[in-house]
Amino acid sequence: MAGEPVKIADLATALEIDEKEAARAVDMLQRQFDEEKRGITVKRYGDHLRLETRAEYAPYVEKMLQPVQRQSLSQTVMETLAVIAYRQPTTKGEVEQVRGVKCDYSVQSLLNKGLIKEVGRKEALGRPILYATTDKFLEHFGISDLRELPPLPDPQPVDKVEEPLTT
Numbered sequence: 001m002a003g004e005p006v007k008i009a010d011l012a013t014a015l016e017i018d019e020k021e022a023a024r025a026v027d028m029l030q031r032q033f034d035e036e037k038r039g040i041t042v043k044r045y046g047d048h049l050r051l052e053t054r055a056e057y058a059p060y061v062e063k064m065l066q067p068v069q070r071q072s073l074s075q076t077v078m079e080t081l082a083v084i085a086y087r088q089p090t091t092k093g094e095v096e097q098v099r100g101v102k103c104d105y106s107v108q109s110l111l112n113k114g115l116i117k118e119v120g121r122k123e124a125l126g127r128p129i130l131y132a133t134t135d136k137f138l139e140h141f142g143i144s145d146l147r148e149l150p151p152l153p154d155p156q157p158v159d160k161v162e163e164p165l166t167t
Helices: 008-015 019-035 055-065 075-087 092-099 104-113 135-141
Strands: 040-045 048-053 116-121 129-133
Touching: 008 019, 008 048, 019 040, 040 135, 048 055, 048 135, 075 092, 075 104, 075 129, 092 104, 092 129, 104 116
Parallel strands: none
Antiparallel strands: 040 048, 116 129
C-alpha cells in the first residue's frame, strides 16, 4: 500500500511485534506466495520490503497500465555508480581517480535520485565525504544484497611495448 519499499522495523512497529517475528512472518508469506505462484511476491531490498508483481506476470500488468518508461542512467552516471558500488565507502576524489575525469555532476545526480548517500567522512586531509549505495540502488537493479553484484572481470595484462633498436 505504501508504493515505496517499507523497512522491516516499521512493519514490526505497525504490527506491534518485534523485528524477528516480522521477518519470520515475511519469510513465511514469501514462501507461500512462491509455492502458490501468486500474482504478487515479496521482494527484499536490504532491510526494506515491497510487494511486487511476479516477474512472469509483469508483461500483462504493464500492458494493462501502460506505465511511463523509467528514465535510464547515462553512461557517465552508470560508470560513477559502478565505482561507488564496488569500492564503497569511497570519496568523490577516489572515483575521479578511477575514472580519470571529474564526477561532480554524476555524484549529485545519484544523490538526487537516492541511489547513493553520504555515509561519513574519511580520516584524511580535508575529511572528504564518503559515499555508498542505498537500498533504492538495490531496488533499481533488482538485487537484495551487494553480494549479488556481478564479479569484476580479471584485469587484463598490459602488453609490453618493445622499443625499436637503434644502431
